[in-house]
Amino acid sequence: DWTMAAYRETKVREIREQVGSGKVICGLSGGVDSSVAAILIHEAIGDQLTCVFVDHGLLRLNERAQVETLFRDHYNIPLVVVDAKRRFIEGLAGETDPEKKRKFIGGEFITVFEEEAARLGGADFLAQGTLYPDVIESVSFTGGPSVTIKSHHNVGGLPERMNMKLVEPLRELFKDEVRELGRELGLDDRFVGRHPFPGPGLAIRIPGEVTQERCDILRKADAIYLEEIRNAGLYDAIWQAFAVLLPVKTVGVMGDYRTYDSVCALRAVTSIDGMTADIYPFDAGFLSQVATRIINEVKGINRVVYDYTSKPPGTIEWE
Ligand code: XMP
Numbered sequence: 001d002w003t004m005a006a007y008r009e010t011k012v013r014e015i016r017e018q019v020g021s022g023k024v025i026c027g028l029s030g031g032v033d034s035s036v037a038a039i040l041i042h043e044a045i046g047d048q049l050t051c052v053f054v055d056h057g058l059l060r061l062n063e064r065a066q067v068e069t070l071f072r073d074h075y076n077i078p079l080v081v082v083d084a085k086r087r088f089i090e091g092l093a094g095e096t097d098p099e100k101k102r103k104f105i106g107g108e109f110i111t112v113f114e115e116e117a118a119r120l121g122g123a124d125f126l127a128q129g130t131l132y133p134d135v136i137e138s139v140s141f142t143g144g145p146s147v148t149i150k151s152h153h154n155v156g157g158l159p160e161r162m163n164m165k166l167v168e169p170l171r172e173l174f175k176d177e178v179r180e181l182g183r184e185l186g187l188d189d190r191f192v193g194r195h196p197f198p199g200p201g202l203a204i205r206i207p208g209e210v211t212q213e214r215c216d217i218l219r220k221a222d223a224i225y226l227e228e229i230r231n232a233g234l235y236d237a238i239w240q241a242f243a244v245l246l247p248v249k250t251v252g253v254m255g256d257y258r259t260y261d262s263v264c265a266l267r268a269v270t271s272i273d274g275m276t277a278d279i280y281p282f283d284a285g286f287l288s289q290v291a292t293r294i295i296n297e298v299k300g301i302n303r304v305v306y307d308y309t310s311k312p313p314g315t316i317e318w319e
Contacts, residue, residue: 004177004184008040011169015044022124024167025117028053028071028079030063031197033129033170035070036182040169041127042077043185049127050078052116054109057085058201058215061223070191080120084112092203092210098319101210102151105200114162126164130171131178133273149315152199174273195240196274204319208247214262217300218245221264224297228290229268238280241268243294244307244318252302254295261302264294269316277311 026038028051042049051071055064064081071079091108095101117123134152170178175196182192202218203210222243229235244265252259266287268280291304307314 004180008043008181008184011040012044015041015167015169018165018167019045019048019125022048023122024049024125024127025120025123025164026051026127026167027113028067029129029197029199030059030067031129032175032182032192032194033131033178035067035129035191036178036185036187037127037129037168037170038071038077039075039185039187040181041167042075047078050080050120050123052113052120053079053081054112054116055081055083055085056088056105056109056112056201057212058088058105058203058210060197060202061219063197066191080116082112082116084108087112088203089210089212089215094209096208098204098207099151101203101319102200105203106151109199110161117162123164125167126162127167127169129178130168132172132174133275135171150317150319176272193236195235195238195242198317204317205242205244206247207244207318213300214245217262217298218243218264220298221245221294221301224293225266225290228286228293232286234280234282237270238268239271239274239277240316241266241280243267245301250303252295254302259302261300263303263305264298264301265305265307265318266290267307267316267318269311271311271316274316275311277316279308279310282306 024041024045026034026041026049028034028038038049038051053067068079068081071077088105088108091104092101095104173181179192198204202215206214206218225243226241229238229241244267246263246265248263249260250263252261268282269277270280271277287306294301294304
């Protein structure tokens with residue numbers, strides 16, 4: 001694409017001018033935005049860039065391994081992976097309030113990131129995959145004058161505290177344009193087309209207390225749901241699809257036994273930019289197949305429901 005090729009060249013030049021011979025550190029989330037930002041910056045300044053991926057234990061199945069493969073094997077970009085799983089799960093123990101969960105994860109993420117940056121001998125610049133809608137939403141999120149609907153992770157906070165200048169090469173772009181830039185940079189379609197994933201990860205898809213066990217249960221259900229969506233050829237028609245593990249147990253029957261296990265909710269929406277969303281109208285046969293698989297294959301879940309709420313009035317994530 002001519003436009004994106006030109007954008008790429010312009011940004012590479014700008015990044016070189018801005019950074020000079022400085023050191024840049026980039027926080028990877030596993031998502032498309034931070035990955036595209038990192039690849040673009042690496043093209044501009046090579047090994048002056050180091051990427052840091054904090055594994056907070058709230059990732060989707062195999063997510064960390066996918067990022068490691070992509071950066072190390074495919075692009076040869078210096079990558080540090082920090083295993084912070086224990087700190088996050090211990091810090092979340094007993095917490096059920098959505099905003100407190102978000103704030104703890106955001107704060108702890110900054111602490112881990114700062115420690116790692118110090119270990120690397122510091123850096124002059126912090127790179128972020130901030131998009132245009134992030135810039136707008138952090139000013140007034142989801143409408144409503146100056147009402148904070150959700151405290152967003154990964155915008156703000158970090159740069160001031162770390163006393164670093166920001167490199168944000170995607171600040172003028174919308175999500176679809178970032179994907180186009182990703183393709184222009186040779187990222188493969190499976191990665192470029194990935195659904196967005198929130199910074200606080202699975203924690204905001206487990207209403208109530210987040211435990212290791214509940215994370216593991218949710219990861220399995222979520223992976224089955226997404227596998228079925230891919231197999232049905234529906235993945236690219238959907239903005240975001242994921243499972244939510246509810247803090248509610250219901251009675252069921254399996255074979256000759258009574259079960260008493262958790263409810264899993266499935267969410268799938270279409271959207272242009274995440275600001276508004278419509279539910280994805282799966283056919284009933286598809287949903288019942290997913291439900292059957294989840295109940296048969298995931299211990300701890302015995303009931304599956306589908307979320308029919310658009311945004312507004314709902315939000316995409318449940319917390
Ligand atoms: P909501 O739930 O507010 O989500 O309708 C809109 C979009 O934003 C994603 N989201 C986040 N992304 N950090 C992120 O990077 C966050 O803290 C966060 N919270 C929500 C959500 O997945 C959806 O795509």
